[in-house]
Amino acid sequence: MHTKKIAVIGAGPAGLGAASVLSRNGLRVSVFHREAAAGGHLNDWAWLFPRFVPARDVAVSMAAETRQVDFHPGCHIAGVSRHANGQFKIVMPDGQTEVADALVYAGGFRVFDASRKEELGYGIYPRVVTSADLEKMLAGEVPFPVELLQQQALRIGVVHCVGSRDEKSGNRHCSRMCCVTGVKQSIELRKRFPNSRVTAFYMDMRMFGNGYEELYLEAQRDWQVLFVRGRVSEVAESDEGRLRVKAEDTLLGRPIRDEFDLLVLMVGMEADLPKWLIEDLGVKQIDAGFARGNDELVASNRTPTRGLYLAGSCKGPLSVAEAWNDGQAAAQQLLLDLNR
Amino acid sequence: MQVRDLSMAGAWGDSVDVLKAIEPSLVNCITCGGCAAACAASANVSVAKAILLLRRGLLADARAALEGCLFCGKCRFVCPMGVNTRGVIAALTFSPDSSGNILHQ
Ligand SMILES: Cc1cc2nc3c(=O)[nH]c(=O)nc-3n(C[C@H](O)[C@H](O)[C@H](O)COP(=O)(O)OP(=O)(O)OC[C@H]3O[C@@H](n4cnc5c(N)ncnc54)[C@H](O)[C@@H]3O)c2cc1C
Ligand code: SF4
Numbered sequence A: 001m002h003t004k005k006i007a008v009i010g011a012g013p014a015g016l017g018a019a020s021v022l023s024r025n026g027l028r029v030s031v032f033h034r035e036a037a038a039g040g041h042l043n044d045w046a047w048l049f050p051r052f053v054p055a056r057d058v059a060v061s062m063a064a065e066t067r068q069v070d071f072h073p074g075c076h077i078a079g080v081s082r083h084a085n086g087q088f089k090i091v092m093p094d095g096q097t098e099v100a101d102a103l104v105y106a107g108g109f110r111v112f113d114a115s116r117k118e119e120l121g122y123g124i125y126p127r128v129v130t131s132a133d134l135e136k137m138l139a140g141e142v143p144f145p146v147e148l149l150q151q152q153a154l155r156i157g158v159v160h161c162v163g164s165r166d167e168k169s170g171n172r173h174c175s176r177m178c179c180v181t182g183v184k185q186s187i188e189l190r191k192r193f194p195n196s197r198v199t200a201f202y203m204d205m206r207m208f209g210n211g212y213e214e215l216y217l218e219a220q221r222d223w224q225v226l227f228v229r230g231r232v233s234e235v236a237e238s239d240e241g242r243l244r245v246k247a248e249d250t251l252l253g254r255p256i257r258d259e260f261d262l263l264v265l266m267v268g269m270e271a272d273l274p275k276w277l278i279e280d281l282g283v284k285q286i287d288a289g290f291a292r293g294n295d296e297l298v299a300s301n302r303t304p305t306r307g308l309y310l311a312g313s314c315k316g317p318l319s320v321a322e323a324w325n326d327g328q329a330a331a332q333q334l335l336l337d338l339n340r
Numbered sequence B: 001m002q003v004r005d006l007s008m009a010g011a012w013g014d015s016v017d018v019l020k021a022i023e024p025s026l027v028n029c030i031t032c033g034g035c036a037a038a039c040a041a042s043a044n045v046s047v048a049k050a051i052l053l054l055r056r057g058l059l060a061d062a063r064a065a066l067e068g069c070l071f072c073g074k075c076r077f078v079c080p081m082g083v084n085t086r087g088v089i090a091a092l093t094f095s096p097d098s099s100g101n102i103l104h105q
């Protein structure tokens, strides 16, 4: 059968999806991955929405779907070039190179750095944390701010759209995943701290996936999470170390001045494309900075560069299942083109 | 209670078009309320509300939602959508409507 060699860059859900299809179709597959363990951001989350499946288990079962691949862990690819004969030359950190007939780029996204939104106090007040930090706390890898555990009548605020839908941070786009993450984490916080009250400040609730709307209802009905439509404009610390929040309840047209013991910022997903992908391999970008396929409808995995395919959240915010499917789709597209 | 006609005839038309032409950024508002939360004047002043009322074609009410505004521009600083709130306030307060009347009370 084929003796073609395919390189996959990034072993998150999308890269693993691509590698699983390619390796099962008799191709020689090399997977280059920055971290030691496959899984991408799955290794940063505790339980996944909407059904609280342990994220690491999903990473393991996705990796188990691949057949013989040449896996290069701890291998951050800092440059790829394309020869006149159409082959790709991949430069590894130790200076060694590998040559491939086609390349699937599945480098994923970057979590928004919340300290860029100074008015929300991240990095200034220790009780302001991000959704990404909270995943580590829920997974038991990082402690909760200690006093919280003893405190009676804990007040927790959840702030949506941090670094998304925000021109000041250069991100006009909606990150899609953070609304349901906010709902999921509100429920997890209520379970962890039964004496807490959770208030979520949102601008629009985007419950696009199966089971998300149900989770949103559950949060309100079973966990008494209060959803307030309005943007938090300022956070300050009181003398007692509580967080003073200013917002507007836009549905009632009334201002809110409230105090919380913990604020969780729903950070967005940003583009994280390497220079070489754009400059040396000719990948185009959408306005939000993510990679652009040839078109959004029937060729989103293809690029103007022959043999180069895009997979997963390097193209825009996706869920785990969407990224995995998109990786498989990119591989399928590649196979169709090879056999043409 | 007065029943409101939402036929949209006046919503984005007429005088609102005049205002849009003067301050185009007003169409980017997502009515998040950030401006109102940050407002230095009073709890009753709200650019968010003014823009929402404008979109319904309720010009007089929109003007009323800005009564007491100090024109300090703090709301512009917090707006995530880059709405030039001061421009909106100025347009709404000082611009002529379609019949040539100055909107200022
Ligand atoms: C706070 C938060 C919570 C979330 N929770 C959920 C959830 O509960 N359920 C859900 O469905 N989705 C969730 N998501 C979304 C989920 O993280 C993404 O869908 C998923 O990670 C996308 O997979 P990916 O493979 O496209 O990218 P990634 O997961 O980002 O994987 C890409 C991998 O490629 C590697 N890489 C990048 N560049 C290189 C390079 N040059 N060389 C080598 N390796 C490279 C990266 O290190 C990374 O490991 C959440 C997102 C956030 C921000
Ligand atoms: S998914 Fe929700 S929280 Fe995230 S950017 Fe979109 S609207 Fe904001």
Ligand code: SF4
Residues within 6 Å of the ligand: B028, B029, B030, B031, B032, B033, B034, B035, B036, B047, B048, B051, B075, B078, B079, B080, B081, B082, B083, B085
């Ligand atoms: S802060 Fe900006 S986007 Fe939000 S309601 Fe005010 S003007 Fe509209």
Ligand code: SF4
Residues within 6 Å of the ligand: B035, B038, B039, B040, B041, B042, B045, B046, B047, B068, B069, B070, B071, B072, B073, B074, B075, B076, B085, B086
């Ligand atoms: S300009 Fe007017 S509406 Fe804006 S913050 Fe100042 S007083 Fe409030």
